[in-house]
Amino acid sequence: MKTSTLPAQAGTGFKPEHFREIISHKQPVGFFEIHAENYMGAGGPPHAQLGRLRADYALSIHGVGLSIGSMQPLDQDHLARLKALCDRYQPESFSEHLAWSSHDTVFLNDLLPLPYTEETLRHVSDHIDEVQSSLKRQMLLENPATYVTFRQSTLEEVDFLTELTKRTGCGLLLDINNVFVAATNHRLDPHAYLSRFPLEHVREIHLSGHSETVDDHGAPLLIDSHDTPVKDPVWALYRSVLSHTGPLATLIEWDNDVPAWSVLLAEAQAAETLLRQSATGQFSRHKVA
Structure with missing residues (x-):
């Protein structure tokens, strides 16, 4: 099974x-x-x-x-x-989301959360095994941005992800904005969440922007909108994670209200600066907790 071999550098999502x-x-x-779904046509x-x-460049395919x-x-x-897409382009990495988006023949334009139970764990593990066997490559699984939780959950999200890596050998994609x-x-x-996250299984990091609003009770509500620069608290968490992991492949996600290439590149270069600092020990180890 091929494992993720993305360079420990900053990258961006490709926009035509x-x-x-x-x-x-x-x-x-x-x-x-x-x-991936944007390239499933023949030509x-x-x-x-x-x-x-x-x-000319390394490639990550994100489903x-x-x-x-x-x-x-x-x-x-x-x-x-x-599988045909991965066989054709031989990407350095393939990743998907810990979410669901279809039921029977209905396909939903969203990445929906799931309860963290033993039953769900078995189903997701089986699906990961099936994907990895078909692609003959390791899949990275991304932690979700969520807006609701489930009363029936019996496992913490971090424990759920950790167990998936043990059962399937999958890697993890740590989306720090989602956290x-x-x-x-x-x-x-x-x-506290990141202090328990299995960082040793992380092969790629995602950074993106989010939108800020309030819920019906006036409390802060954040939306994973991918339409702004990376916010300062997310940069701070990223720096903290790098102080523990060292450099890891890092993607700047900007999928809506896409800016000029120069703006997107500047975000990637900001991440690259922190990656270089983590490689040379220019900032001290930060507590994740």
């Missing part, structure tokens, strides 16, 4: 509107990431652009539609298209 500027000269990024401009990009957390069997047609969003929404401490 940036293509001409990106290929005009070599860009100072370690990799690009794409959403056309998307594949022409991706093929050109793949010739949003496998519905790993569903209680139903995986969609075999979707899995076959995903901050969920912790704020549930009135929890993100540092």
Whole structure:
């Protein structure tokens, strides 16, 4: 089984509107990431652009539609298209979300949460095993941004993720913005969450922006919107994590209200600065707790 081999550098999500500027000269990024479902057609401009990009850069493929957390069997047609895409481009990494997004023939435009129970753990483990066996590569699983919790949950999210790595050998994608969003929404401490997170299994980090609003009671409510620069509290958590892990492949996600390439690149370069500092010991080890 192939494991994730992304360089421990900063990368960005690839947006077609940036293509001409990106290929005009070599860009100072370690990799690009794409959403798998945007490239499941046979050809056309998307594949022409991706093929050109793949010739010069490492690639991460990020799935949003496998519905790993569903209680139903995986969609075999979707899995076959995903395998064809990975076989075609041989990405350095493949990742998906700890969420569900389909039921029967209904596909939902969202990544929905799931209760953390032994039954769910068995289903998700089986799905991960099936995906990894089909792709013949390790899958990284991303922690979710959540807005509700379930009374029937019997496991903490960190324990659920840790057990998945033990049962399946999958890696983890640590989305630090998701940690901050969920912790704020549930009135929890993100540092306490990260103090128990199995950082030794993290192979990639995601950073993104979020939107701020209030709930019906006037309490802070954060939305994982991917439409702003990375916020200061998320940068602080990122620095704290790096002080424990050292450099890890780090993606800047900006999927809505996409800015000019220069703005997105500046975010990646800010992450790259912190990666270099963590590699050379320019900042001391921070407590995650």
